[in-house]
Amino acid sequence: MISKISEIHIVIFKTVRKSFAYNEGSLLAIAAPLGYGFDKFLNLVFEGIANKTLVMPVLLFAICLFTYGIVSMYDFFTGISASKKEHIISTGSPRGYIKSDKLWSSIWKFQAVIMVASLLVVFNYVFLLINFPTIAGFFQIGIPIFFMVVILFDIHSIGENHFRRYGSKPKFYTFMDEINEAVRTGIIEKIKKLF
Secondary structure, eight states: OOHHHHHHHHHHHHHHHHHHHHHGGGGHHHHHHHHHHHHHHHHTTTTTOTTTTHHHHHHHHHHHHHHHHHHHHHHHHHHHHHHHHHHHHHHHHHOOOOHHHHHHHHHHHHHHHHHHHEEEHHHHHHHHHHHHHHHHHHHHHHHHHHHHHHHHHHHHHHHHHHHHHHOOHHHHHHHHHHHHHHIIIIIIIIHHOOO
């Protein structure tokens, strides 16, 4: 049982690390302004609502989780489709292309995202309760930023699945890769040179 729990922790850590480390962290550079803007947009929409500071973290979590769920399911199904094609090419049979470890990996990946985002919500409330609203605000902004990073990583994965399945990516996914590379070379490389 303990080894299974440690495997789960490893999957959680790998999920978060892969998303944030992809292309030298360029997804975080893209997600930060998007997540910050989304947080500010919702704050404007719900301006004047009683108990807004208590509702906002849960609202951000729910909207972002719903969006991530849709993107994650599409990633899952495009991955299955690509795996089926590769399996048919390599074995000539349409049977046996789904591997149970891959299915569990997808489930644990989704669970990992929920767990990390839930921790951000919990820390937001903890700092609200002990009357540190500025620190609580950082955790609140962290919720959509975290979700944006994992959503962008899944969008990249969907593009890779399309490439595996059809031999090319639709223009949207190619455009996303170009933005990602531009951020990496234009911002991250320059920051690395400074240090």
